[in-house]
Amino acid sequence: MNLNNYVGFDTVTHQIERKFLKRGFNFNVILVGETGLGKSTMVNTIFSAHLIDSKGRKTAAETPRKTVEITPVSHLVEENGVKMRLTIVDTPGYADQVNNDQCWQPIIKYITDQHRAYLERESSPSRDRLIPDTRVHCCLFFISPSGHSLKPLDIEVLRHLTQVVNVVPVIAKADSLTPEERIGFKRRIKEELAFHRISVYPYASEEDDESDKTLLQTVKDLTPFSVVGSENTFMVDGQPIRGRHHRWGIINVEDETHCDFIHLRNFLTRTHLHDLVETTAHMHYETFRYQSKKRKRLGEFPSPLPS
Numbered sequence: 001m002n003l004n005n006y007v008g009f010d011t012v013t014h015q016i017e018r019k020f021l022k023r024g025f026n027f028n029v030i031l032v033g034e035t036g037l038g039k040s041t042m043v044n045t046i047f048s049a050h051l052i053d054s055k056g057r058k059t060a061a062e063t064p065r066k067t068v069e070i071t072p073v074s075h076l077v078e079e080n081g082v083k084m085r086l087t088i089v090d091t092p093g094y095a096d097q098v099n100n101d102q103c104w105q106p107i108i109k110y111i112t113d114q115h116r117a118y119l120e121r122e123s124s125p126s127r128d129r130l131i132p133d134t135r136v137h138c139c140l141f142f143i144s145p146s147g148h149s150l151k152p153l154d155i156e157v158l159r160h161l162t163q164v165v166n167v168v169p170v171i172a173k174a175d176s177l178t179p180e181e182r183i184g185f186k187r188r189i190k191e192e193l194a195f196h197r198i199s200v201y202p203y204a205s206e207e208d209d210e211s212d213k214t215l216l217q218t219v220k221d222l223t224p225f226s227v228v229g230s231e232n233t234f235m236v237d238g239q240p241i242r243g244r245h246h247r248w249g250i251i252n253v254e255d256e257t258h259c260d261f262i263h264l265r266n267f268l269t270r271t272h273l274h275d276l277v278e279t280t281a282h283m284h285y286e287t288f289r290y291q292s293k294k295r296k297r298l299g300e301f302p303s304p305l306p307s
């Protein structure tokens with residue numbers, strides 16, 4: 001490089017980093033799945049101590065409470081000077097009703113309401129410089145560990161969810177399946193998703209280079225992540241481990257030979273966090289915005305925001 005021509009725009013990464021550090025960023029995750037599949041437990045396992053109090057419990061030893069309404073809870077989490085405002089939107093398990101018709105509606109409404117609120121702020125004349133971002137960046141979708149196949153209701157819910165949000169499917173309570181059952185179940189779920197043309201996150205992009213493609217394939221191979229959640233710690237060989245006690249021994253949730261928990265956590269927090277946020281803005285929100293504008297042109301106005 002000829003230094004005389006150096007103008008210094010490569011410092012832009014440091015400039016962005018500084019701004020980012022100062023401002024912090026939002027990361028919003030919604031948990032969806034049938035009741036009792038360990039949704040609330042899983043999020044406490046991933047983000048551990050930060051969230052225990054959010055459920056109104058004083059310690060992890062208390063039994064998790066049944067989630068009865070859509071509840072967004074925000075936490076300011078800081079690691080090495082980087083601030084993240086993490087919002088977990090816990091939803092009550094669906095499929096408990098006699099009639100489960102449209103049981104996904106309140107969840108879809110919550111997600112699109114956030115898009116609508118963002119659009120209203122963005123379009124207002126006194127537009128704020130920094131719009132609070134409550135758009136949902138990731139939906140963890142919990143699949144019951146039946147070992148057979150997806151239920152028709154799961155397929156229906158997934159079909160709706162994948163239109164509006166990045167969906168990351170997980171096989172819940174994977175400790176109830178043997179390793180062989182898990183492999184077979186994963187394969188069948190992949191086949192069913194492909195058959196029903198349900199497109200889960202992450203998506204391939206034309207801009208992907210070789211390393212993006214390799215990472216995408218690794219995630220696709222792991223999806224759906226089979227996970228085990230626990231808020232309890234056991235001592236094994238003098239080391240504390242987060243796990244579940246079974247007749248045949250202790251499942252270490254962080255041991256990749258026991259389940260994919262560690263891969264899911266790395267995926268969410270280390271490799272794909274930024275992409276989940278970007279994909280929400282560029283794909284799901286843009287689709288919402290385009291459709292809203294189209295509806296407006298046709299004279300249909302979006303319903304007002306709930307107070």
Ligand SMILES: Nc1nc2c(ncn2[C@@H]2O[C@H](COP(=O)(O)OP(=O)(O)OP(=O)(O)O)[C@@H](O)[C@H]2O)c(=O)[nH]1
Pocket residue numbers: 034035036037038039040041042064065066067068091092093094172173174175176227228229230244
């Ligand atoms: N075996 C096993 N049990 C689990 C696992 N995760 C959670 N549980 C247990 O399952 C029960 C339900 O867990 P929750 O986290 O409340 O489930 P939920 O999906 O939030 O339930 P709702 O709020 O009713 O929809 C609790 O007794 C948990 O200890 C797991 O990975 N394996």
Ligand SMILES: [Mg+2]
Pocket residue numbers: 039040041065066067090091092
């Ligand atoms: Mg719950």
